[in-house]
Amino acid sequence: MQNVSELTVQADCTVRRALERLQGSARGILLLVDQNGKLQRTVTDGDLRRLLLASETLDSSLSRLSAQTPVSVAAPVEGQRALAIMTEHQIDQLPVLDSDGRPIELLLRRDLDSQVLLSTPHLGQEEMAYIEEAFRSNWIAPLGPNVDAFEREVADHVGVGYAAALSSGTAALHLALRLLDVGFGDTVFCSTLTFVASANPILYQGATPVFIDSEPESWNMSPAALLRAFEDAAKAGKLPKAVMVVNLYGQSADFDPIMEICDRYGVPVIEDAAESLGATYKNRHSGSIGRIGVFSFNGNKIITTSGGGMLVSNDEALVTRSRFLATQAREPAAHYEHTEIGYNYRMSNVLAGIGRGQLHVLENRVNARRAVFQRYADALGDSTQIEWMPELPFGRSTRWLTACRLTGMIGPAQLIAVLAEQRIEARRVWKPMHMQPLFAQYAYYPHADGVDIAATIFEQGVCLPSGSNMNEGQQARIISVMKQMLA
Numbered sequence: 001m002q003n004v005s006e007l008t009v010q011a012d013c014t015v016r017r018a019l020e021r022l023q024g025s026a027r028g029i030l031l032l033v034d035q036n037g038k039l040q041r042t043v044t045d046g047d048l049r050r051l052l053l054a055s056e057t058l059d060s061s062l063s064r065l066s067a068q069t070p071v072s073v074a075a076p077v078e079g080q081r082a083l084a085i086m087t088e089h090q091i092d093q094l095p096v097l098d099s100d101g102r103p104i105e106l107l108l109r110r111d112l113d114s115q116v117l118l119s120t121p122h123l124g125q126e127e128m129a130y131i132e133e134a135f136r137s138n139w140i141a142p143l144g145p146n147v148d149a150f151e152r153e154v155a156d157h158v159g160v161g162y163a164a165a166l167s168s169g170t171a172a173l174h175l176a177l178r179l180l181d182v183g184f185g186d187t188v189f190c191s192t193l194t195f196v197a198s199a200n201p202i203l204y205q206g207a208t209p210v211f212i213d214s215e216p217e218s219w220n221m222s223p224a225a226l227l228r229a230f231e232d233a234a235k236a237g238k239l240p241k242a243v244m245v246v247n248l249y250g251q252s253a254d255f256d257p258i259m260e261i262c263d264r265y266g267v268p269v270i271e272d273a274a275e276s277l278g279a280t281y282k283n284r285h286s287g288s289i290g291r292i293g294v295f296s297f298n299g300n301k302i303i304t305t306s307g308g309g310m311l312v313s314n315d316e317a318l319v320t321r322s323r324f325l326a327t328q329a330r331e332p333a334a335h336y337e338h339t340e341i342g343y344n345y346r347m348s349n350v351l352a353g354i355g356r357g358q359l360h361v362l363e364n365r366v367n368a369r370r371a372v373f374q375r376y377a378d379a380l381g382d383s384t385q386i387e388w389m390p391e392l393p394f395g396r397s398t399r400w401l402t403a404c405r406l407t408g409m410i411g412p413a414q415l416i417a418v419l420a421e422q423r424i425e426a427r428r429v430w431k432p433m434h435m436q437p438l439f440a441q442y443a444y445y446p447h448a449d450g451v452d453i454a455a456t457i458f459e460q461g462v463c464l465p466s467g468s469n470m471n472e473g474q475q476a477r478i479i480s481v482m483k484q485m486l487a
Helices: 015-025 045-053 079-089 109-113 127-136 145-158 169-179 200-204 223-236 255-265 316-326 349-359 362-380 412-421 453-460 472-486
Strands: 030-033 039-043 093-097 103-108 162-166 187-191 208-212 242-246 269-272 292-296 309-313 386-388 402-406 461-464
Touching (some): 015 030, 015 045, 030 103, 039 093, 079 103, 079 109, 109 472, 127 349, 169 200, 169 242, 169 292, 169 316, 187 223, 208 223, 223 255, 242 255, 255 269, 349 362, 362 386, 362 472, 412 461, 412 472
Parallel strands (some): 187 208, 187 242, 242 269
Antiparallel strands (some): 030 039, 093 103, 402 461
């Protein structure tokens, strides 16, 4: 769906001005209307070229165009019907008219027929300058000036002292556990409603995960469940070595009660902020609250380095050691000396350059994703069958993904299947870790006795396309399909 005000012209418009309007609109079409705003015909660059070939000039008016009955459709129109009309008439744009014959929308084939993915990379204009500098200086291997600068810039942005650029968010989570001396026989409490990358590193270290349910208010770690887990651990004389708190889909967990519990028992918090760079909690940036914070720059994240991650902390010694471990734990000797296990986890200078360019537009990307959520909420807000993932007043969510619960007759599988038929990708919310076969043998603490919030969210939850580069026409197509299903 496109705004038509920038596309309408009248008969006194010159060919020169029409060409300028066509170039500026990037729609490939103008809508010629009379003084009452009624559609008379469409105008393409081909129409204008034919005028010039017929000896008209750039200063001739569009009144010289021949009369034409435009292909149009009356509002309201369903997307597939509009697409069928375009195919029948071999056109790529279709004006939608109100009851008086005035154009109110312009439907484009590319919006109705293109594939819409859940969350795609969104590159801008500034990344290439940093990449080209890396090539000019031959700093294309791991480490280099872009890596150093990217670490400083991310640390400054989120308000922490130090940062280490790594090959992935998962690598950062793994190093965070190493830095806190998590090893064989230790226990780590972990949010259950998350991607498996939060929990797998616990197993890398030979430790035992204990999964903590969500709370309904934020979908993030339940302080009530966490407290019960700590009370049982204290009684058993085996406190966890760390607590892994996940900020789900760009929404910060409610950290005050979580930190109060963890501080009471003297257990450090790893803040998995992989999805929430740009979010805030009580005027603090996501990732800056725990002992160690972790970000992901995977291709589907708010900003991307293609693949990459960042470990941040106010503890300089921890970050310094993370860099050591991430570069194969090579000792500062004249030869290759190793006294402990290390990893090849550092980010390349080229990818760090992409990240530097992306960081400049972080706020734009967050605002765009929040706008995507708001359009869904405004268009579908009357439905009693949808409950949106809440945003609590303690901070700002990035709305990395627009997530909702379907509480009526339509279930996630049905909606996802129907959207897939229209080449639209939607997905279930993460399947909780305590429900995964890999982790079935490990302990789990629900929000309350007989109340499994994470399982309920999984059974009802859907993530809708949320990319910051998704246009309004594509989103209108998604909303149209959902309205039909929920009607």
